[in-house]
Amino acid sequence: MYDLVIIGGGVWGVAAALSAVEQQFGRVLLVEANPFVAGESSAKAGGIVSDFVAHPDDQAWVARSRELFLQAQHVGGDRTMIQLNGMISLCTPQEAEDLRGQIASLHDRGIVAETWDGRQATARYPDLDGLAPDTVAIWTPGDWHVNPTAYAQATLGMAREKGLNVRLGYRVTKIRVEERRVVLEGPDGGIEAERVLVAAGTWSRKLVQTAGDDIPYRPYRTQLASLDFPGGYDLPIVRELATDMYFVPDGPHNLLAGDGTRLWEHDPDNYQTTGDADFEDDIAAGVLRLFSKGETAVLRRSWAGLCGATPDRRPLIGLVMPRLYIACGDNGFGIKRGPAIGEFACRVAMGEAEAPRHLDPHRFPSVDFPLRPGSGGTFAS
Template sequence: MGYDLVIVGGGIWGSSAARAAVAAGMRSVLLLEAGIGLAQESSAKSGGILTDLLTDPGDQALVTRSRALYQEAVDAGGDRSIMLPLGMLTLAEGESVGALTRRRQDLNDRGVAFELLDRSEVALRHPHLDRLADDAMALWTPSDCHVNPNAYAEQVVAQARPQGLEVHTNCRVERLDIGSAQPSVLTESGETYQASRILVTAGTWSRRLLRTADLDLPLLPYRVQLGSLQLAEPHRLPLVWHLASDVYLVPDGEYSLLGGDGTRLSESDPDDYQQTGDEEFEVNVATQLLQLSSLGDRAGLRSSWAGLAGGTPDRRPLLGRVAEGLFVACGDNGIGVMRGPAIGELAARVALDLATAPRLRPDRFPPDPFEIRAGFTLE
């Protein structure tokens, strides 16, 4: 006798999958997480931006569903930090202005609230953005949010426990066994758990784990960096994304901003990568803040860090069956928090034969090398 479903990896995707499996009626679900708590890896290191600006219709639908699931978690537990409607200002100048104006029709068609602002209007509303280029324009999307993946994961798992979810943290799965009549996972500490189905949501470790069952995936981990900027005076900025430099700013309290700048598009090893930001990144983020705002004159970089994102050839997740009884959901492409609750839910429903996701099939590409491309773009 085993579990109905064993989920390996308790980041935001795995936690959401666990909640969805229980919500779908499964009464024996086990979530195994290697870390000491849920959502402590890439999920904890993220900037937490949730935006409707993604261009792929599939991604847009996942963001919409995730927004609803984040809201459900807020309503259930009362923790408003799970989703804060800060709004986002996407700044463009020169050649990048076209990318903003081209979004108008799509946003209109989808009923997403937005305003297109010129430089003087931006300055009026956000006096701290006092160093914008003369031709600067901005797209204001008031319903974009900051989300807290860790608080979300804790909340949905707490809701699911009384209904049949068992959670083991500090429990690293070493091997998947799909050769026997019932698939099983073997942990580092020697336990074996059998299940009717196994779902791997181990983020950028998923490929490594699948290889223990002689399976492979087109998944390339790459570094994404963020820095914490300490300000000398309080700010009231919303989320800010500067298209020309690809730098984004995330409010982190009155005197602090998180700053990120996209990615290092080369492969990294999930068990051995530089977990602090590199010097080039730190200089770039500080310089870009200086170029946008006089807040930068008296700001200091408190710390910087790097986490991993999982790149896929077409920047869509790899989600679905990989062998009899074995399913996977990975390949976040750096935008897995804004889509995470919905992806986790879909992965659980696919694993339980309650949904299909043919566009995301993990075998749609061979596991060959490919060029990693940033996921958070207006392309």
């Protein structure tokens, strides 16, 4: 019997697993349905890590996650895991005015954030030459692009060295909560555990339902495209608030371009994983509008992944049933906070921390709620 089993080897699950073995919490097992970690939402993400988040929990989680990303890069030895691009957020004058409080909060935390006009932005990044004359550009040089797959692999390696047991290619089909144990049913018999942490991303609700409970959680779909700039380009991460489009440098010729959020519920076992034609058209128009070099760009491919919505756009962390804990509800920005959330959720599952009431998975009277828009997290409240 394991003392703790973590279901899900995305960024949240591997971070939880490392935390458990670092605390020497007895026999710990990570189970992952795919034959490798970070094969789902974590692999499909843009990987933006930014302090430009409104909620105090998120600010603390991003700060702690940065430490854990750096640790993984250092120990894993993959120097490409973190790219120090900085980010320019393109705003209308009104949007910039609305963000004044958040910019002040960045300054209060000692984080550099400069406000430029469009001409200054183009002077610094000449490839950003399609800005409207009244554009306000907020420059946050400390923002990163992280490779979540590299992080997950390095973290798994560290956790294995500290004694983590791992079963890859094991899909849990049912959770049975009994008086003295939890039994996980899967392909080759059951796994017994003293306690279980579900960190299964957009499958989390389905798994909880097999145990006879339910949570307010709805998966929705969002998209990313990979563009080839044969002659290269010089850009930071660029985010346009009015359209919610974002562009992430990923090597000297490759630019990731995202948005394409589809705000209706999707089934994680049955959704379209390729990008929509209208998403590709929107991205092409955005690239051409903002960067004249976009004329030379070629679409490599586009894809879609799922994010998990909750009614208040805050995660669900804590106990759902006796011995059964959960960590889900990324609301589209779970990479930048993921290592810290995984670590915190693990401490809750180990009984070393208490999840506050505002994260309680059962804090809502009903599991039904409308999906509502929110940016990929950069300015999420």
